[in-house]
Amino acid sequence: MPRQIRFNAFDMNCVAHQASGLWRHPRDRSREYNTIRYWTDLAQLLERGTFDGLFIADVLGTYDVYGGTNEAALRNGAQVPVNDPLLLASAMAAVTEHLGFGITAGTAFEHPYPFARRLSTLDHLTNGRIGWNVVTGYLPSAARNMGNDDQMEHDRRYDHADEYLEVLYKLWEGSWEDDAVVVDREAGIFTDPAKVHPIEHHGEWFDVPGIHISEPSPQRTPVIYQAGASPRGVAFAAENAEAIFVAAPSADVLAKTVKRIRDGLEAAGRDRYDAKIYTLVTIVTGATEEDARAKKAEYDQYASTEGALTFTSGWMGVDLSQYDWDEPLGNVQSNAIQSTLQHLKEEAELGREWTVGDLARRNAIGGLGPTIVGSGEQIADELQRWVAEADVDGFNLAYAVAHETWEDVIEHVIPVLRERGIYPESYAPGTLRQKLQGAGDRVKDTHRPARYRVSERAVV
Amino acid sequence: MPRQIRFNAFDMNCVAHQASGLWRHPRDRSREYNTIRYWTDLAQLLERGTFDGLFIADVLGTYDVYGGTNEAALRNGAQVPVNDPLLLASAMAAVTEHLGFGITAGTAFEHPYPFARRLSTLDHLTNGRIGWNVVTGYLPSAARNMGNDDQMEHDRRYDHADEYLEVLYKLWEGSWEDDAVVVDREAGIFTDPAKVHPIEHHGEWFDVPGIHISEPSPQRTPVIYQAGASPRGVAFAAENAEAIFVAAPSADVLAKTVKRIRDGLEAAGRDRYDAKIYTLVTIVTGATEEDARAKKAEYDQYASTEGALTFTSGWMGVDLSQYDWDEPLGNVQSNAIQSTLQHLKEEAELGREWTVGDLARRNAIGGLGPTIVGSGEQIADELQRWVAEADVDGFNLAYAVAHETWEDVIEHVIPVLRERGIYPESYAPGTLRQKLQGAGDRVKDTHRPARYRVSERAVV
Numbered sequence: 001m002p003r004q005i006r007f008n009a010f011d012m013n014c015v016a017h018q019a020s021g022l023w024r025h026p027r028d029r030s031r032e033y034n035t036i037r038y039w040t041d042l043a044q045l046l047e048r049g050t051f052d053g054l055f056i057a058d059v060l061g062t063y064d065v066y067g068g069t070n071e072a073a074l075r076n077g078a079q080v081p082v083n084d085p086l087l088l089a090s091a092m093a094a095v096t097e098h099l100g101f102g103i104t105a106g107t108a109f110e111h112p113y114p115f116a117r118r119l120s121t122l123d124h125l126t127n128g129r130i131g132w133n134v135v136t137g138y139l140p141s142a143a144r145n146m147g148n149d150d151q152m153e154h155d156r157r158y159d160h161a162d163e164y165l166e167v168l169y170k171l172w173e174g175s176w177e178d179d180a181v182v183v184d185r186e187a188g189i190f191t192d193p194a195k196v197h198p199i200e201h202h203g204e205w206f207d208v209p210g211i212h213i214s215e216p217s218p219q220r221t222p223v224i225y226q227a228g229a230s231p232r233g234v235a236f237a238a239e240n241a242e243a244i245f246v247a248a249p250s251a252d253v254l255a256k257t258v259k260r261i262r263d264g265l266e267a268a269g270r271d272r273y274d275a276k277i278y279t280l281v282t283i284v285t286g287a288t289e290e291d292a293r294a295k296k297a298e299y300d301q302y303a304s305t306e307g308a309l310t311f312t313s314g315w316m317g318v319d320l321s322q323y324d325w326d327e328p329l330g331n332v333q334s335n336a337i338q339s340t341l342q343h344l345k346e347e348a349e350l351g352r353e354w355t356v357g358d359l360a361r362r363n364a365i366g367g368l369g370p371t372i373v374g375s376g377e378q379i380a381d382e383l384q385r386w387v388a389e390a391d392v393d394g395f396n397l398a399y400a401v402a403h404e405t406w407e408d409v410i411e412h413v414i415p416v417l418r419e420r421g422i423y424p425e426s427y428a429p430g431t432l433r434q435k436l437q438g439a440g441d442r443v444k445d446t447h448r449p450a451r452y453r454v455s456e457r458a459v460v
Numbered sequence: 461m462p463r464q465i466r467f468n469a470f471d472m473n474c475v476a477h478q479a480s481g482l483w484r485h486p487r488d489r490s491r492e493y494n495t496i497r498y499w500t501d502l503a504q505l506l507e508r509g510t511f512d513g514l515f516i517a518d519v520l521g522t523y524d525v526y527g528g529t530n531e532a533a534l535r536n537g538a539q540v541p542v543n544d545p546l547l548l549a550s551a552m553a554a555v556t557e558h559l560g561f562g563i564t565a566g567t568a569f570e571h572p573y574p575f576a577r578r579l580s581t582l583d584h585l586t587n588g589r590i591g592w593n594v595v596t597g598y599l600p601s602a603a604r605n606m607g608n609d610d611q612m613e614h615d616r617r618y619d620h621a622d623e624y625l626e627v628l629y630k631l632w633e634g635s636w637e638d639d640a641v642v643v644d645r646e647a648g649i650f651t652d653p654a655k656v657h658p659i660e661h662h663g664e665w666f667d668v669p670g671i672h673i674s675e676p677s678p679q680r681t682p683v684i685y686q687a688g689a690s691p692r693g694v695a696f697a698a699e700n701a702e703a704i705f706v707a708a709p710s711a712d713v714l715a716k717t718v719k720r721i722r723d724g725l726e727a728a729g730r731d732r733y734d735a736k737i738y739t740l741v742t743i744v745t746g747a748t749e750e751d752a753r754a755k756k757a758e759y760d761q762y763a764s765t766e767g768a769l770t771f772t773s774g775w776m777g778v779d780l781s782q783y784d785w786d787e788p789l790g791n792v793q794s795n796a797i798q799s800t801l802q803h804l805k806e807e808a809e810l811g812r813e814w815t816v817g818d819l820a821r822r823n824a825i826g827g828l829g830p831t832i833v834g835s836g837e838q839i840a841d842e843l844q845r846w847v848a849e850a851d852v853d854g855f856n857l858a859y860a861v862a863h864e865t866w867e868d869v870i871e872h873v874i875p876v877l878r879e880r881g882i883y884p885e886s887y888a889p890g891t892l893r894q895k896l897q898g899a900g901d902r903v904k905d906t907h908r909p910a911r912y913r914v915s916e917r918a919v920v
Contacts, residue, residue, distance in 0.1 A: 013581070015650065021648060023643070023645075023650060024645040024648060031643060034581075034584035034585065034675075034677075035584070035585070035587075036550060036553060036554045036585050040554060060573070060574060060577070060673060061670070061673070062670075062671070062673070069653075070653070070671070071653040074650070074651040074652075074653040074656055075648075075649050075650065075651060075652075075653055076648070076650060077650030077651065080651075080673065081641070081651070081673060081674050081675035082673055082674070083577065083580065083581040083584060083674050084574075084577050084578050084581040086547065086578075087546065087547065087549065087550055087578060087581050087582055087585065088550060088585075089547065089550075090496060090547055090548060090549075090550050090551035091550035091551050091553070091554045091585070093496060093551070094496045094500060094551045094554060094555075095554075109571070109574050110570050110571075110574065111569070111570075111606055111607070113520070113602075113605045113606055114520060114544075114569050114570065114606075117520070117543065117544050118544050118546075118547065120543065121473070121494075121543040121544040121547050122547055124494035124495070124543060125494065125495070125496050125547065125548075125551070127495075141670055142573075144667075144669055144670060145573045145668050145669065145670045146571055146573055146574075147571070147666055147667045147668070181541070183483070183491060185483075185484040188481060188484060188535075188536070188764055189535050190475065190483060190534070190535065190536060190537030191534040191535065191537065191540075191541070192534075192535075193529075193530070193531040193534040193535055196534055206607060207604075207607045208605050208607070209604055209605065210521070210522075210601060210604060210605045211522070211530070213520060213521070213522070213540065213541060213542055214541050214542070214543050215494075215541035217494075304648055
């Protein structure tokens with residue numbers, strides 16, 4: 001069987017997630033982000049397209065590197081205002097049967113005890129379709145509003161997250177035996193107390209002596225998502241993640257990242273393919289190449305250069321408001337910008353120097369990932385090339401115009417992929433984990449959470 | 461117009477909320493608490509009955525006073541396992557148009573910054589139908605799992621909650637002006653940054669310098685619920701609450717509580733009726749009195765004495781496992797029990813002394829509130845008597861058997877109340893606040909949150 005391609009959709013509980021300024025497009029629906037209908041329509045659409053899941057990003061702060069304030073972010077609707085992603089899941093689960101939900105939440109936001117219950121609750125309500133995208137840090141502006149002067153130092157953050165996950169794994173895997181809940185109506189026994197165990201966690205950051213307060217859900221531990229690419233981030237992902245989201249400007253850069261991640265998985269005692277890797281892509285397509293190019297040109301008219309600079313400044317850690325838009329990128333004092341410039345030159349010949357404004361216009365639609373424009377056949381070719389060259393499992397599809405971008409993919413690209421036998425005709429049965437890994441609803445024995453199972457621990 | 465009666469339903473994300481052991485009843489659906497269908501069916505049912513709202517209780521710990529362990533609670537399914545209530549709202553909102561959702565969350569569980577966003581998100585998604593039941597404390601077992609040795613001392617807890625609410629009110633009322641979000645597609649301005657204000661809160665417990673991260677929702681501040689009856693609790697409710705839930709064994713006890721609350725409202729500069737007061741009642745009804753009595757007798761067969769003692773021990777703070785079930789209540793060393801005994805004697809003549817087992821059997825269905833049994837006419841008479849004698853606005857209806865108890869009320873009681881002209885035929889328009897108070901979607905000028913409005917603060 002030829003190598004299969006998987007799709008995820010990438011959105012956020014705000015306007016114009018990776019498409020700066022495109023909330024102005026007359027067909028864009030992202031202004032409805034604060035209604036239930038926006039999300040239930042989207043979930044049903046993605047399920048029609050046999051997407052693995054919907055991945056919902058999140059930040060709890062504003063982008064304020066650009067100009068040193070949040071003014072540009074507010075003016076451009078650049079991921080602010082932004083609402084909570086967890087609260088969308090039950091409405092979307094009610095109107096779908098198979099779609100997974102990968103929801104972002106930070107290990108620095110909430111004590112693990114109530115957080116464990118939130119995810120168990122969603123895993124119950126979705127019948128095992130919840131993934132959690134683990135974020136270890138947050139924007140400095142979020143840290144300040146949580147009463148901290150700044151976020152923890154990078155590697156220290158991961159140590160904190162390690163213990164945070166340990167508490168969660170003990171609660172999810174190590175507290176209730178599978179047959180603890182008996183619901184014996186004759187004997188009047190709902191739960192057998194002998195089969196529910198306090199976790200007795202006493203660590204550096206957390207003391208959690210008691211039992212998990214939720215009964216076991218279909219997956220117990222939700223599918224763990226991760227999106228870090230630093231060395232410590234990759235080590236963390238290798239131990240914990242079952243789906244990994246990356247962004248790379250080209251297939252050869254991606255190939256190196258993917259190899260590093262798969263090597264990390266092996267180093268952590270897991271199979272190289274135990275985590276599905278999805279790379280960020282924005283697809284603009286239509287009935288023909290010409291249609292697609294016209295659509296892209298039309299979208300570009302609504303893109304916001306200032307919005308894109310606001311994001312890019314935040315991502316790269318440099319205040320680009322100091323530069324004119326026609327300043328050559330080569331003059332910007334920033335290692336991140338200089339390394340990006342190398343990729344930009346490979347990506348496209350401008351016939352002149354790349355400027356700050358060019359970078360912004362390139363990032364305005366699709367953020368740090370590539371934007372691929374073409375007919376369904378052309379898109380399919382390009383996706384197959386990325387998979388072949390980079391050993392990636394699938395694509396994390398951002399939108400230019402919500403929900404039109406995904407509708408176009410379903411109409412023009414998926415039929416071609418199916419014709420080629422490289423895209424599923426329907427969903428596999430079972431939970432999200434079973435769909436992704438095909439090896440059961442629960443974590444594999446080689447995966448870190450399994451170390452905290454009741455059966456692995458000394459049971460009093 | 462004769463005095464109107466309002467209904468709320470009272471449930472919890474677990475089995476047999478106030479009906480110990482009744483998860484064993486063959487028609488009880490509470491075992492489905494961990495499915496979306498249980499909640500969407502319930503929401504649609506309650507909307508058919510023109511209920512004001514569904515009030516979802518919560519605890520984050522187990523009842524462990526009885527026997528000094530959580531074993532009896534687990535065995536009886538006594539509010540454990542219990543899932544998160546907030547995550548139910550969006551699914552229920554998707555299938556209803558008017559029903560309000562009053563959801564319990566503690567001020568000790570989570571930092572107010574992310575919590576403010578959770579409730580703003582729900583107020584957006586429900587189009588202004590969210591109420592928040594403010595809980596200032598929690599079970600000691602919950603405190604331990606949050607890394608604290610015990611919960612804060614009672615009055616100090618309220619001081620902490622006061623500041624917690626101050627932060628929330630500043631975020632909800634004081635950060636974004638009403639016309640901050642302009643969505644000007646021509647000018648490319650989503651939000652006017654000049655109309656979004658950092659709250660600059662610096663207090664004893666919290667430092668929150670920044671802006672609220674959500675745009676204004678229909679109600680801004682959700683409808684505030686409260687359920688405390690201590691002097692400090694009443695003062696807190698008088699300042700903050702718009703719906704107050706109480707439980708009293710008799711109408712004359714209730715009358716004193718209601719007067720105390722309404723006096724408190726006036727002392728806080730509000731109208732005596734600015735908070736709706738609902739008292740806990742369980743109704744068992746049928747086509748005739750005989751049917752109702754037979755139904756109650758059948759329910760009683762499934763009640764769990766041990767489960768009721770587990771709850772009662774927790775509520776009264778005394779370990780009743782020390783006593784035989786036929787021990788006279790008069791022998792129990794507890795002021796709370798002795799004061800309860802006085803009410804029990806007024807409530808029913810046993811023809812012998814009340815025992816520990818009698819108290820448990822009485823509390824097994826309906827908890828600390830009365831259980832009223834009779835035909836629709838008889839129930840209506842009794843509810844009218846309570847309203848007339850106690851000046852209460854309505855009733856918080858627990859279930860004996862889910863959802864049958866509420867179905868019976870809708871079938872047998874509400875038509876009688878409507879015939880008497882004392883129950884709404886349909887919903888008033890607008891948000892939950894508008895439906896309860898009839899004075900607009902936003903908090904009244906005399907209500908504490910209004911003090912933190914943008915217009916009331918020095919705007920930089």
